[in-house]
Amino acid sequence: MTANMTRTALRAAIVSSALAALLVPWVASAQGFRVGDEDAPVAASLKTRAEKGAPEYAKHLANVWCSACHGPGGRGGPGMNQIFPILAGQSAEYLEAQLKSFRALTQDEVTVNHETYVERWLINITGWRKVYTKERYPDATRYEERAWDFMKGAARDLDDPTIKALAAFFSGVSTPGGRPAEGDLARGKALFDQGDAAKGLLPCSACHGADAHGNGPIPRLAGQHKDYVFDQVKFIKSGIRQVEQMAPLVQGLTDEDIEAVAAYVQTLN
Amino acid sequence: MSVCKGARWLPSALIAGAAWFGAMTTADAIPVFARQTGHNCQACHISYPELTAYGREFKLNGYTFGVMQPVPFAIATMQGLTEVSKNNVNLPDGTTSQTNDPNSRYEVQQSSIFSGGRLFSDNVGAFIQWTWSGLGGSTHSGIDNTELRVVGRYTPEGALAPDLVYGLDINNNMTMQDVWMGVPAWRFPWWGAGVPPNGRIGPPGPSASTIMDGGLAQRAIGIGAYAWWRKTIYAEFSMYRSGSGTLSFLRAGDSPQVVGDTLSGYNPYWRLAYSRDWGYNSVEVGAFGTHLKQHFLDGATGLIDGPANVYNDVAFDAQYQYNKGEPWVFSSTTSFIRERATYAPGFASNTNDTLNEFFIRGTTYYNRMYGLSIGYVSMTGSADPGLYGFNPGSTVLGAFNGTYDPVANPTGTGNPASNYLVFEANYLPLQNLRFTLQYFLYNKLNGVSGTDQFGNKPGDNNTLFAGIWWAF
Numbered sequence: 001m002t003a004n005m006t007r008t009a010l011r012a013a014i015v016s017s018a019l020a021a022l023l024v025p026w027v028a029s030a031q032g033f034r035v036g037d038e039d040a041p042v043a044a045s046l047k048t049r050a051e052k053g054a055p056e057y058a059k060h061l062a063n064v065w066c067s068a069c070h071g072p073g074g075r076g077g078p079g080m081n082q083i084f085p086i087l088a089g090q091s092a093e094y095l096e097a098q099l100k101s102f103r104a105l106t107q108d109e110v111t112v113n114h115e116t117y118v119e120r121w122l123i124n125i126t127g128w129r130k131v132y133t134k135e136r137y138p139d140a141t142r143y144e145e146r147a148w149d150f151m152k153g154a155a156r157d158l159d160d161p162t163i164k165a166l167a168a169f170f171s172g173v174s175t176p177g178g179r180p181a182e183g184d185l186a187r188g189k190a191l192f193d194q195g196d197a198a199k200g201l202l203p204c205s206a207c208h209g210a211d212a213h214g215n216g217p218i219p220r221l222a223g224q225h226k227d228y229v230f231d232q233v234k235f236i237k238s239g240i241r242q243v244e245q246m247a248p249l250v251q252g253l254t255d256e257d258i259e260a261v262a263a264y265v266q267t268l269n
Numbered sequence: 270m271s272v273c274k275g276a277r278w279l280p281s282a283l284i285a286g287a288a289w290f291g292a293m294t295t296a297d298a299i300p301v302f303a304r305q306t307g308h309n310c311q312a313c314h315i316s317y318p319e320l321t322a323y324g325r326e327f328k329l330n331g332y333t334f335g336v337m338q339p340v341p342f343a344i345a346t347m348q349g350l351t352e353v354s355k356n357n358v359n360l361p362d363g364t365t366s367q368t369n370d371p372n373s374r375y376e377v378q379q380s381s382i383f384s385g386g387r388l389f390s391d392n393v394g395a396f397i398q399w400t401w402s403g404l405g406g407s408t409h410s411g412i413d414n415t416e417l418r419v420v421g422r423y424t425p426e427g428a429l430a431p432d433l434v435y436g437l438d439i440n441n442n443m444t445m446q447d448v449w450m451g452v453p454a455w456r457f458p459w460w461g462a463g464v465p466p467n468g469r470i471g472p473p474g475p476s477a478s479t480i481m482d483g484g485l486a487q488r489a490i491g492i493g494a495y496a497w498w499r500k501t502i503y504a505e506f507s508m509y510r511s512g513s514g515t516l517s518f519l520r521a522g523d524s525p526q527v528v529g530d531t532l533s534g535y536n537p538y539w540r541l542a543y544s545r546d547w548g549y550n551s552v553e554v555g556a557f558g559t560h561l562k563q564h565f566l567d568g569a570t571g572l573i574d575g576p577a578n579v580y581n582d583v584a585f586d587a588q589y590q591y592n593k594g595e596p597w598v599f600s601s602t603t604s605f606i607r608e609r610a611t612y613a614p615g616f617a618s619n620t621n622d623t624l625n626e627f628f629i630r631g632t633t634y635y636n637r638m639y640g641l642s643i644g645y646v647s648m649t650g651s652a653d654p655g656l657y658g659f660n661p662g663s664t665v666l667g668a669f670n671g672t673y674d675p676v677a678n679p680t681g682t683g684n685p686a687s688n689y690l691v692f693e694a695n696y697l698p699l700q701n702l703r704f705t706l707q708y709f710l711y712n713k714l715n716g717v718s719g720t721d722q723f724g725n726k727p728g729d730n731n732t733l734f735a736g737i738w739w740a741f
Contacts, residue, residue: 062429063422063424063429063430063431064330064334064391064422064431065334067429067430067431068323068326068327068330068334069323071430072428072429072430073429073430075429077546078322078500078546078551079545079546079547079548079550079551080547080548081322081546081548081549082548082549083549083593083594106307145311145594145595146594148309149308149309149311149312149594150308150309150312150323152307152308153303153306153307153308153309153312153335154306154307154308156307156336157307157335157336173429
């Protein structure tokens with residue numbers, strides 16, 4: 001009888017502590033968290049960041065989370081999957097701008113666009129596919145599906161110092177260098193270095209640099225995945241990705257041109 | 270349940286519902302993990318529940334990516350119309366036995382509440398599912414696939430990503446902790462009409478299945494450790510025990526401890542897999558297995574420590590995925606389970622039986638919106654009339670709740686051989702809403718591939734299913 005009671009008490013204690021372990025953090029994290037408070041998710045990540053400082057926290061995030069797709073230090077993900085760009089050695093200013101653009105896909109969802117419970121409820125119920133437009137998210141520049149699939153969420157809870165630190169971190173990692181690529185490399189090199197006067201195309205090197213290493217807000221292309229560059233130029237051309245300065249310059253490029261340039265830049269160190 | 274009894278819960282349900290909707294902070298209408306990470310389903314799933322390479326990372330990292338949600342709940346409801354080709358069987362005495370069901374029926378297959386995700390830190394996470402099921406006209410509510418993970422990472426000095434992700438895992442369904450789709454817990458089809466007799470209407474289907482294949486789901490609890498090295502080698506070792514005592518909360522709501530449920534002590538489960546990614550391709554080959562001892566009621570003592578069945582399962586699996594996102598995605602999985610069983614006296618006709626389960630599946634999606642899948646399952650093994658439905662060469666005898674008498678018909682071959690195809694077409698207008706059309710085509714059922722002497726044939730079981738799966 002006593003043994004039974006002890007066992008029952010023990011079980012009750014274990015089960016209730018398990019439940020408490022599950023429930024307490026939810027309740028705790030909910031404290032000070034108001035619906036419509038756009039700082040709330042950021043505040044949650046700040047707790048960790050404050051403990052470590054932005055650079056340490058960024059390094060930790062890069063190690064644990066970013067590396068799952070972008071690879072160690074952003075030097076290429078599993079199998080060099082070309083969906084995920086190489087971040088290592090990329091311009092810090094460019095990376096910072098991109099992360100902020102991804103974050104802009106989420107930051108005003110609650111406070112600006114969906115004031116009412118009913119509206120928010122409808123959006124949650126329906127999943128509301130592909131609602132990311134310039135009208136809704138004026139601060140964003142990237143509306144391609146993949147940005148929405150992955151990076152919108154990954155950037156959602158980052159505060160400015162963390163974004164800056166992440167950009168600095170990846171920028172400081174050595175690049176994996178150029179890799180062989182299939183395609184019309186001669187045509188790619190010609191387009192990159194000289195453009196095509198007959199078609200009125202400016203050389204890419206005018207902005208991205210003769211070595212394609214980029215400069216400030218202009219991204220490094222050297223050693224970037226061919227497919228990634230190809231897709232992005234297409235997105236910029238069609239306006240899914242908005243780059244004011246570049247969009248008019250790429251309108252004259254055919255798919256073959258874009259592929260040739262993309263292949264060429266992958267081979268650059 | 271009476272209306273009054275239900276009404277008592279209404280106010281609290283409304284308040285909880287309002288709190289839940291109110292607390293959702295992003296436009297992601299999809300279950301817990303999507304809200305936690307801000308990702309879309311496609312980041313982690315080829316089509317749910319099949320995991321992408323990133324989805325595997327997320328799971329093996331203990332569901333910890335992202336920010337912990339204040340109200341981490343999500344709901345999925347699956348319902349549809351099932352139509353079986355024929356709902357009666359011809360009996361040996363010349364009569365026809367009509368099942369109680371019409372041969373088509375609209376059912377809420379199941380509704381589930383999901384919870385879990387990141388807890389506290391980068392090191393603790395959970396996947397919790399509670400399911401209400403209405404299959405076969407009988408309602409049931411209980412815990413579904415559930416696991417808790419505690420993970421660690423080892424990053425060598427100077428490295429920029431973990432070389433090793435390792436963890437402890439507690440779960441209530443053998444192989445649910447796995448990240449590839451060849452294991453029994455995650456085999457296609459992931460929903461729909463299902464293989465009878467799991468509550469499906471119409472005549473029952475294959476009598477045989479391996480014990481790993483759902484035989485212990487929400488009954489046995491596994492406690493184990495795993496390691497994931499350089500996104501290449503996965504190794505796991507777990508011990509499964511009966512879900513009693515302290516761990517019984519992991520089988521909450523499910524059938525009480527019954528004869529045949531009780532594993533003897535701690536039973537090993539192991540898993541080894543090799544994975545390689547190149548470009549948009551991802552391939553895995555692996556093996557897994559278990560050695561289980563299951564006790565029965567001792568009539569003399571009343572204790573569940575009588576004679577035991579011993580199961581030795583060894584399996585191989587392989588998976589290939591091509592995942593560029595859009596426009597086309599391909600994936601394919603195969604597995605082969607070989608079970609050798611030694612039975613307690615009187616449990617089966619033979620002392621030792623062998624059962625083989627082969628599975629293969631191919632899936633393709635266009636723009637993540639239109640999908641086609643084909644699956645094939647084949648069972649072969651030792652004939653054992655005592656174990657597999659006492660069928661005297663018939664497709665569906667033994668169907669009727671034990672009314673068929675094996676003693677009166679001792680000619681049964683008990684051949685467990687069955688094979689069938691599953692076709693599925695999916696349309697996802699929204700990422701969290703799936704319309705499915707599914708067809709089960711039986712070529713061979715319980716040893717019969719043509720028409721038996723009473724006029725029954727495997728095709729009587731062919732089943733069409735049209736359903737909606739909605740998660741929010």
